[in-house]
Amino acid sequence: MRVYKSFKEIDNDLAIRKLERDIALEKVKLNVTKTKDELNPIKLVSGFKGILIKYLIRYIVKKFV
Structure with missing residues (x-):
């Protein structure tokens, strides 16, 4: 747990967390x-x-060859 020395540090940390949350959103x-x-x-x-065309071509080739 972080120990803050001033309200400015708290505000900065909260601003960073808000930006991280916005980015994640x-x-x-x-x-x-x-x-x-x-x-x-x-x-x-x-x-x-x-995929269907690929398998149809294989089937036709096997059938007639």
């Missing part, structure tokens, strides 16, 4: 936004479409 907001973008149905379908 902004990081959370950014991560939520990125997650929402990645879970966008269009992106999910396009990712699934690529």
Whole structure:
């Protein structure tokens, strides 16, 4: 536990903690936004479409070759 010698030290420490909290909150907001973008149905379908095409090509090649 830190021992403070003046109220100014306390105020400075509180200001630092508030800024750290604000930064952490902004990081959370950014991560939520990125997650929402990645879970966008269009992106999910396009990712699934690529996998599906890859396996269809393999199936067709094996079937006819």
